Amino acid sequence: MATPLSASAFLAALRGEQLDVVEVGSWRTHNRAGHGAWGPMHGVMIHHTVTEGTAHSVAICRDGYSTLPGPLCHGVIDKAGTVHLVGYGRANHAGLGDDDVLAAVIAERTLPADNEANTDGNSRFYGFECINLGDNIDPWPDAQVEAIARAAAGICRAHGWGAESVIGHSEWQPGKIDPRGPIGKKGGPALTMAKIRARVAELLDQKTPSKPSTPSKPKPYTPPAFPAGLAPNKAKPSAKTLQHALKATGYMPKSVTESDNYGPITQASVARFHNAHPSYRSAGKSYDPAIGAKGWAYLHRLAYGN
Structure with missing residues (x-):
């Protein structure tokens, strides 16, 4: 005690x-x-x-x-x-x-x-x-x-x-x-x-704790390149990579099956991400279902960065 x-x-x-x-x-x-x-x-x-x-x-x-x-x-x-x-x-x-x-x-x-x-x-x-x-x-x-x-x-x-x-x-x-x-x-x-x-x-x-061995420092995380043409209501390029990152950060339910289509569930998940990080939302929009290149990079750093 x-x-x-x-x-x-x-x-x-x-x-x-x-x-x-x-x-x-x-x-x-x-x-x-x-x-x-x-x-x-x-x-x-x-x-x-x-x-x-x-x-x-x-x-x-x-x-x-x-x-x-x-x-x-x-x-x-x-x-x-x-x-x-x-x-x-x-x-x-x-x-x-x-x-x-x-x-x-x-x-x-x-x-x-x-x-x-x-x-x-x-x-x-x-x-x-x-x-x-x-x-x-x-x-x-x-x-x-x-x-x-x-x-x-x-x-x-x-x-x-x-x-x-x-x-x-x-x-x-x-x-x-x-x-x-x-x-x-x-x-x-x-x-x-x-x-x-x-x-x-x-x-x-140990009376004086020793410093733990330091593993080699990983390289800074680099998000994958934003797929040109990725947009709501399209199936090409595939939205699976976006959906996986949204799941990893908690903005999309893990129970949702990943698919190529950038459909309503993906759009709503992207909007939730924007509500939490409004600086990545398109100017003047309160509901933005499009991820954009900057939002894509930041989302992936949240999900997989060091």
Whole structure:
């Protein structure tokens, strides 16, 4: 049990583990104050986002949904291992969980099965959302797994906790599955909380955390060239690449079957993108179903950029 770290101490704890940290807007004061307690703190909880794309995932975790206001965590850990701080204080990430699990975390002993949802976790755990589809296919890059362990270790080090104070959402709330998926590549070994805790324990044994090995820096993302002639109500050139990017950023439902035709569903999805990013909308239009070359490039950077 511990008093919550100040926002500055939280940031220092992460940077002390040699993590790359990005501060998103007014994260220090963005929280769910007034909707329940914040503290005392007992541990760190790890989640996966069920989303793709860094910008899209960070925006959702910061702002939330109409049915679940943000922030949805304190930090978002992207595929490259960068931690994006989106809120601090009470956040909508843990929900109701098992009081027996909480007792085990406090005692730092083996966790029992989570079969009850009777205890507020939002007031008791720091939360990190990690970008992954959660479909047990989308892989976890080594850099991201290492960043998860380092983020958790930093908070544990600041509070004097052991690795047993780090749990997954699946270990807290019945019915949850996160985090899960293969490490490194499709078909790789499964990510488990046992592996994360083992790495946290190794890091905590190091009095001065060493800097993680830096993978070769990827080349800046270059969007595909805008297909000349792409326009509403046409089937040539194909609209499939546009539809795939709209799905990756959440502006088109994943259940929609991709097709060559730039039909009404695609047009409405493009209009939703424009509503979120009006600077890419044609001048004077409040409803613009045509993507345009600049909007095309920005949409693809949101979906697939680094």
